[in-house]
Amino acid sequence: MTRPGLTTACAAMLRRDLTLAWRRRGDIAMPVLYALIVTMLFPFALGPEDTLLQRIAGGVVLVTVLLAMLLALDAMFASDIEDGSLEQLVLAPQPLALMLGMKILAHWVTIALPLIVISPLMAALLHLPAAVMPVLLLALLLATPLLSLLGAVLVALTVGTRRSGMLLALMLLPLCVPAVIFAAGAVAAAQQGLPWLAPISWLAAALVLAVVLAPLACAAALRIALDS
Amino acid sequence: MTAARTVAPLLEARAVSFHRQDEPVFAPLDFQLHAGELALVEGDNGSGKTTLLRMLAGLLHLGAGELLWRGEALQRDLCAGDILFLGHQLGLKADLSPRENLRVATGLHGTREGMDSASLLAEIGLRGYEDEPVRRLSAGQKKRAALARLAMLPATLWLLDEPYANLDRAGIALVNDMLGRHTDAGGAAMVTSHGTVSFHGGEPRRIRMHD
Numbered sequence: 001m002t003r004p005g006l007t008t009a010c011a012a013m014l015r016r017d018l019t020l021a022w023r024r025r026g027d028i029a030m031p032v033l034y035a036l037i038v039t040m041l042f043p044f045a046l047g048p049e050d051t052l053l054q055r056i057a058g059g060v061v062l063v064t065v066l067l068a069m070l071l072a073l074d075a076m077f078a079s080d081i082e083d084g085s086l087e088q089l090v091l092a093p094q095p096l097a098l099m100l101g102m103k104i105l106a107h108w109v110t111i112a113l114p115l116i117v118i119s120p121l122m123a124a125l126l127h128l129p130a131a132v133m134p135v136l137l138l139a140l141l142l143a144t145p146l147l148s149l150l151g152a153v154l155v156a157l158t159v160g161t162r163r164s165g166m167l168l169a170l171m172l173l174p175l176c177v178p179a180v181i182f183a184a185g186a187v188a189a190a191q192q193g194l195p196w197l198a199p200i201s202w203l204a205a206a207l208v209l210a211v212v213l214a215p216l217a218c219a220a221a222l223r224i225a226l227d228s
Numbered sequence: 229m230t231a232a233r234t235v236a237p238l239l240e241a242r243a244v245s246f247h248r249q250d251e252p253v254f255a256p257l258d259f260q261l262h263a264g265e266l267a268l269v270e271g272d273n274g275s276g277k278t279t280l281l282r283m284l285a286g287l288l289h290l291g292a293g294e295l296l297w298r299g300e301a302l303q304r305d306l307c308a309g310d311i312l313f314l315g316h317q318l319g320l321k322a323d324l325s326p327r328e329n330l331r332v333a334t335g336l337h338g339t340r341e342g343m344d345s346a347s348l349l350a351e352i353g354l355r356g357y358e359d360e361p362v363r364r365l366s367a368g369q370k371k372r373a374a375l376a377r378l379a380m381l382p383a384t385l386w387l388l389d390e391p392y393a394n395l396d397r398a399g400i401a402l403v404n405d406m407l408g409r410h411t412d413a414g415g416a417a418m419v420t421s422h423g424t425v426s427f428h429g430g431e432p433r434r435i436r437m438h439d
Contacts, residue, residue, distance in 0.1 A: 003337070003338050004336065008335055012331070012332050012334075013332075013335070013336070015332075016321070016324070016328075020323050020324065023323040024323065082317075083317055083318070083320060083322065084315060084317025084318055084319035085320075085321060087287055087313065087315065087317065088319035088333070090286075090287065091287070091308065091311070091312070091313055092309060093308040093309025093310075094336050099336075226287050226288075227287065227289055228288075
């Protein structure tokens with residue numbers, strides 16, 4: 001009896017989660033709308049001064065994207081636990097951490113990627129100079145998967161608790177502070193014409209670490225959550 | 229039957245028990261399950277039937293005692309996928325159709341030899357519902373979609389928690405038929421049920437749960 005290879009299993013997981021997300025595409029639109037509305041409100045609240053908006057643009061876009069991701073975070077494993085799919089996944093003859101990694105990847109593709117796609121529009125609403133845009137996109141491409149991975153670990157740790165949303169936000173806050181500092185630091189440095197590679201490298205290093213460790217932590221946390 | 233006795237049993241439990249907050253959920257159990265055998269787990273509500281099956285599946289840790297798989301201490305990573313569990317939660321995604329749910333399962337487990345999803349779904353009573361989202365199916369049809377997964381995947385031991393719930397008379401016959409074919413092919417199954425169960429081909433082994 002031969003078991004399917006890792007590629008087949010990964011593809012099956014990824015396809016499953018992307019299909020599910022596509023069947024509920026209204027849910028994907030929510031974070032995008034939220035992020036757009038928040039960025040649109042800033043010029044109204046602060047006045048349309050170019051210099052002020054330019055100075056805060058990078059930070060506002062980053063924080064808005066991270067908060068928008070937070071909206072969709074606690075749903076990452078909820079439905080799988082409810083309908084028993086997670087039990088079946090734990091019992092499948094495949095490495096659980098890798099399968100969860102695929103779930104996190106699918107979550108990032110469906111939640112963070114649309115936000116990254118509209119981020120140039122958000123930045124333009126706040127008059128961010130076009131020259132800084134590539135640095136902003138790079139910072140987002142590194143910071144959002146980092147947040148997805150850290151968030152997944154916390155979601156896995158809090159699955160058993162009722163109303164975990166509040167707890168999740170409180171726990172995630174200190175963890176995403178470094179990501180925000182480095183990402184916004186890179187954008188600010190690029191805006192002032194300073195070298196921005198160092199903060200980006202820190203983000204990349206944190207992401208590499210999270211890619212390796214977060215799925216393992218997720219798998220352990222979910223096994224414990226089921227074993228009760 | 230005598231030949232089967234000489235080989236190591238598929239699954240052997242030696243004084244297994246499970247504790248929840250230091251309270252034993254059920255008294256220590258000993259049993260052997262050979263390939264081609266069916267075991268019926270009997271007990272009142274709350275006697276720990278589901279807990280036992282979840283523990284054997286590997287979802288719960290072994291409280292005390294010893295589990296042997298084919299004569300050797302059971303290691304989860306070696307027999308993963310060989311043991312299938314079907315509980316109260318069916319593990320079907322409501323937004324996917326029965327066919328898509330099967331495809332996910334075979335992507336993770338592989339396919340039992342000579343099985344294809346189209347004919348299996350038709351045979352199991354879901355003809356015409358293959359591409360309907362599972363959320364629109366009735367409770368009995370959902371159960372059938374989950375049973376199709378069992379039949380589709382390559383596995384030796386089935387752990388079925390209340391497989392007859394929500395099924396009509398034809399559905400119950402279907403489960404018995406599936407169990408018969410599975411054991412004839414050298415598989416084994418443990419089944420919990422409240423109701424009276426009549427399997428094909430003789431009396432099943434009975435495992436009685438005590439508090």
